[in-house]
Amino acid sequence: MKLGVICDGISRDLPYAIDIMDEYDLTYAELQYVGAHEVGDHSAVEIAEIDRLLRDRGKPVSCLSRHIFAGMTSDNRPGDPLHSQHMDALKRVIEMAQIVGSPLVRIMTQRKEQILWGRHGAEQWNVARGAWDSMAPMIAPAVDLARAEGVSLVVETGNGTMVNSAYTARRLIDELDAGDALKVLWDPANACWCHELAYPDGYETLRGGYLGHVHIKDVWVDTPRAMLEIREMGKGQLGPLFAPMADALRGDGYAGVISFESVYHPGNGDFEAGFRACIETFKALFGDR
Structure with missing residues (x-):
C-alpha cells in the first residue's frame, strides 16, 4: 500500500523531514506546516x-492539509467574514495543490456540539438544534470550488x-450529494473520542x-475525565484493530495513501524520537505483504 507521513510531525524543516522519510523508505509527503x-x-x-524539492527527491504530495473551517461555530453563516476568510484560504491551498500536484485538499468542520439528534424527548431538551443543519451550507461552496478547479476535498x-x-462524515457527503468531489479523511484515532469502534464499524x-x-x-481516550493520551503505535486502544483494518484496506484494493501522523513523544517532548519509536510498527502493519 502507499505509505507516507505528515511531514511536520517529523520537522517543519522539509529537507530534514525528507531525509528521515528516505531513512525509512516512506514515499508520500503530506504537507501541513512547512517552515514558518x-x-x-x-x-x-x-x-x-x-x-x-519534493520532485527532485521523489516525494509525491498526497494531501495539503490546512485547517479549513476549523474553529467556526454553528453561529457562522456562508459569506460571513470568518467563512469568507476560510474560503479565501481554501482558494490559496487549491492553487498550491495544482502546482505541487497534490490530488487532495483537506477541510475540517466547525466546532463540535455534543448532541446533534435525539428521540423521545431528547430532541426537545438535549439536542443542539440547528447545529448540524448549519454545516452543509458552509461546506457546499467549498465543494463547488473544488469541482470548478478539478481537485478533490477530504473532510x-x-x-x-x-x-x-465515519458516520457523520458519510452523512455530510450524502446530504451534500458530493461524492464526486468530497471524500473522507479517516482518522480512526480521532473517532475514538466519540467511541466509534474503528474496525469493523467505522471502516464498514x-x-x-x-x-x-x-x-x-x-x-487512549478517557472521555469522562476529558483526557487524551497519544500512545506508541500498537500500545493504545487501536492496537488490536490495526491488523484487521490493514487487511481490509488491502482486500478492498484501497488505492489512496495512508499517512502516519507523528504526534507521539515518549514524555520528553521529542517528537522525532516518538516517530522513530512508532514507524517500523506502522510499516509492518500497513506496508505491502
Missing part, C-alpha cells in the same frame, strides 16, 4: 521551492469538530467509495 507557514500562506517563490474526522466519526461505514485518505496514530 501553514500551507496556503506560502509565497509563490516558497511554493516553487517546495515543489522543486477529516476530527476530535473537536462536528464531523468526528466508509465502504462504497467514501474513503479518500487515512491518518494513522494510536491513542
